[in-house]
Amino acid sequence: MSGKKLSVWVLTALVVGNMVGSGIFMLPSTLAKAASPGGVLFAWVFTGVGVLFIALVFGTLSIKRPEITGGPQIYAKALFSKDSKASVLWGYLVSWGYWVANLAGIVAVITTFAGYLSTFFPVMNSSYVLFKTGDVTVTTGHLLNFLVCSALLWGVHFLIIKGVSGAGKVNFIATTAKVVGFFIFIILTLFAFQSSNLEPFITDEVNAGGQTVGIFGQLNHAAIATLWAFIGIESAVVFSSRAKSGRDVKTATIAGLLIALVIYIAITMLVMGTLTQTELVHSSKPLVDALAKVIGDTGGYILAALALISLLGSSVGWILLTAEVPFQSAKQGLFMKGFSKANKAGTPTTSLIITNIACQLFIFSTISQSISSAFDFVIYIATLSYLLPYLIAAIYLIKMVIKGKKNYQLNNSDRFIDGVIAILATLYSLWVIKAGTADLKTFLFGVAMILIGIVFYPIVMKAESQESR
Numbered sequence: 001m002s003g004k005k006l007s008v009w010v011l012t013a014l015v016v017g018n019m020v021g022s023g024i025f026m027l028p029s030t031l032a033k034a035a036s037p038g039g040v041l042f043a044w045v046f047t048g049v050g051v052l053f054i055a056l057v058f059g060t061l062s063i064k065r066p067e068i069t070g071g072p073q074i075y076a077k078a079l080f081s082k083d084s085k086a087s088v089l090w091g092y093l094v095s096w097g098y099w100v101a102n103l104a105g106i107v108a109v110i111t112t113f114a115g116y117l118s119t120f121f122p123v124m125n126s127s128y129v130l131f132k133t134g135d136v137t138v139t140t141g142h143l144l145n146f147l148v149c150s151a152l153l154w155g156v157h158f159l160i161i162k163g164v165s166g167a168g169k170v171n172f173i174a175t176t177a178k179v180v181g182f183f184i185f186i187i188l189t190l191f192a193f194q195s196s197n198l199e200p201f202i203t204d205e206v207n208a209g210g211q212t213v214g215i216f217g218q219l220n221h222a223a224i225a226t227l228w229a230f231i232g233i234e235s236a237v238v239f240s241s242r243a244k245s246g247r248d249v250k251t252a253t254i255a256g257l258l259i260a261l262v263i264y265i266a267i268t269m270l271v272m273g274t275l276t277q278t279e280l281v282h283s284s285k286p287l288v289d290a291l292a293k294v295i296g297d298t299g300g301y302i303l304a305a306l307a308l309i310s311l312l313g314s315s316v317g318w319i320l321l322t323a324e325v326p327f328q329s330a331k332q333g334l335f336m337k338g339f340s341k342a343n344k345a346g347t348p349t350t351s352l353i354i355t356n357i358a359c360q361l362f363i364f365s366t367i368s369q370s371i372s373s374a375f376d377f378v379i380y381i382a383t384l385s386y387l388l389p390y391l392i393a394a395i396y397l398i399k400m401v402i403k404g405k406k407n408y409q410l411n412n413s414d415r416f417i418d419g420v421i422a423i424l425a426t427l428y429s430l431w432v433i434k435a436g437t438a439d440l441k442t443f444l445f446g447v448a449m450i451l452i453g454i455v456f457y458p459i460v461m462k463a464e465s466q467e468s469r
Helices: 008-019 027-034 037-064 074-078 085-117 140-161 164-189 215-230 246-274 277-281 286-295 298-331 349-366 369-381 383-403 412-436 440-468
Strands: 129-133 136-139
Touching: 008 164, 008 246, 008 298, 027 037, 027 215, 027 246, 027 277, 027 286, 037 215, 037 246, 037 383, 037 412, 074 085, 074 383, 085 140, 085 298, 085 349, 085 383, 085 440, 136 140, 140 164, 140 298, 140 349, 164 246, 164 286, 164 298, 215 246, 215 412, 246 286, 286 298, 298 349, 383 412, 383 440
Parallel strands: none
Antiparallel strands: 129 136
């Protein structure tokens, strides 16, 4: 492939940048509603360990099977017999679901960017009605948000068109600034931290139905919320064909996870110790409120600026990732052939254009609040699509451990360790899928979103059959 190879630093920045996005700015409040301080800490550690097993699966596969590149969806193809219909079907379905889920992720990040920009430009929240069309009411605020979101989307588009390596460096700078900003936040909130706000550290909670929820019940609810903060752990794997080595992919994946975990736990516990339980539960901007305890109202502007830097880096990272997934899949016969085209800089041009056009259609949700509400539900059910590639990668490693003697030769200790890691990653993925889809409606909608891709599957099969002639 043309284009410069990505360094381990850029890969790590992609992992951290894609994981640490908009979620951290609301998670302390969300988690405080689901669990006691002890339950929240338990959830972060439990989720961190579970995701670590997934990270180790990706890292091991990148070293043991360096010829399999392009992302976790490619493992779905390798799980079945070579060139079999099952390998193409599953590879395609996982690629499709993963791509659609990423589209939702891009729009969530971009619209959140516009939300924080309104801190500096209040007119973006204006409710002045410009015009009405049917049931859609367009206000000044809605229109400005739409224009800002569109400008960011296509600005990043043209940045990436010039080369993936250059866009990766921009993401690296934004991610570095973001991490430094979060550590400054951590240091400042230490001065307002009060351990009494964390008491009682472990206690039963009462849910909306009036039922008492113990520590393990709290873990069940909070761990599902914390998992979404780690979506993006596979970023280095997606760009493995552009990495200098498989070891760089493993290093970036594990280092990115550990950096994100430290940031998440530190910020969550410090915010919970800075604000009272009542303040935290009812806060719509917990990090801003926590910083205001230290430096006053200026904290709102500082946090908004930090959020904009964070979300800018995440926008670059997510658009890079989302365009790369169908590009790599198409090159291996698992997606529509047109997505495999690239320019001289190595940028997946067709995939990038189609991805951003699809995102632009979703961004129209900023015009109408009713459409936006429907889109929020799409994001929720898209989570099933993220978990499927994680599960399949873990199952593939189990298969490799059982049958792949050539990968281990006489080193049975490595084989045993990899087997344990793969089994634990599989069990964790299954547990989250079960917990996250306990509601039958959500489960069926999530499956339906993946199966919609069947409509385009004949195009993939037609291209595959033409190449095999």
